[in-house]
Amino acid sequence: MTNATDTGAHGGVTPGRYYGHGLPYVSIEDYPGRIIAIEGTDGVGRSTQIRLLREWLEVRGYGVIETGWTRSPLMQPTIELAKASNTLNKLTFVLLYACDFADRLEKEIIPALKAGFIVLADRYIYTALARAGVRGVDSQWMRRLYGFAIAPHLVFYLRIDAEALARRVLEAGGMAYWESGMDMKSGDDIYDSFRTYQRQLLKEYAAMAEEFGFRVLDGRKSIANIQDELRRHVGEFLEGAEGASLPRG
């Protein structure tokens, strides 16, 4: 775990800069906004934490926008349709998500950074990297593909074990086809498939933790407990040298 005052060169890249070749036609230097990403597998409680964190930030006078995986107006209908009709292979899957991310990056994230907002990202490119990794897509190719993404200033990873996660997902209403990795055809039993798939995902996330400077939080703790941790990290970051330039409303 990285300590909270560390500016964290994620993936060897300065936060707020492009990971790779970027968008050569959009210069993002010196944009005042900040990106805070919350990662973690399905059902770990990301959205709840983001809602609470947003509330806290807004009370403190920061402008906040949220962006969530597959929520771009351009791609959402296509992704829903493709998932429902089951015609995707791993590459088209990966590319549809990349397109969704690119649309949100250019239409939501970059304008918000320019205007000095804090962007709370419910999942970021690591979700794509983890899912593609499990499905055997070339990892170097994936990292180049997402070279147009901007390195967040903070990445939190809510870690949980597959068994605790299974119980939580079941309590929340049950296991769904995609989050159980049923497309990977590892078997007909959804519980076994879920556990196998989520274990593989957790392994992918663990491997990325160091590479991308994740701040790891224990996702088995209570909602309040996790939120306290998040606020402590974010608070220290915003009050430190890196966050100081951020305008407050």
Added chain:
Amino acid sequence: MLDTLAAPHAYPGRLFVVEGIDGSGKTTQLALLAKWLVASGYRVFMTEWNSSALVKAATKTGKKKNALTPMTFSLLHATDFADRQLYKIIPPLKAGMIVLADRYAYTAFARDVARGVDREWVRDLYGFAVRPDLAVYFRVPIDVSLDRLLARRVKLKFYEAGLDMNWSTNATESFRLFQSKVLDEYDAIVAEHGLRVIDATRSITEQQRQLRELVSGALEANA
């Protein structure tokens, strides 16, 4: 790293692609080539750039609202390509057929870079593409292609004319500016990826004779 575009494929079929700007005549040439191949007893499968059902809705939404950025434009086309490669290119190649592709990854290399996408990034992106057995580029000056398009009373399309770049509000002028950048990119691609060049200002019959020669050569070399 994933880079099948750099190495010959091992499928029993053959993949021939045509490239060129709008109005170069490549589609006409490909149709004539198909006639000849079918008449010669080959089984032929045709596939066209940006034609998969998967991305149709998104492309339509994006184009209607002029909402595509150079990056989403590029990624949507790559998604289309990946989908067609899965359903329309690899299966016929495995079945030993001849696949004729109207535009290929090189179109993305030329257009996306003309729009400002990183040159190296888009080449990495298409690293999953099957390497064609033959890629032919129909080279034509912009004035000739414009004359052909306008003579057919084709209304220049928004993205094809590069109107999304806001270089000119006049469609013809924008087409000229945008496609001249595309032509420059194609020239670099020809050298880089070994595309064979046909002078597209010559007569249709002349070009077709040349194309058939190239294809014959490729069929024999690979037999």
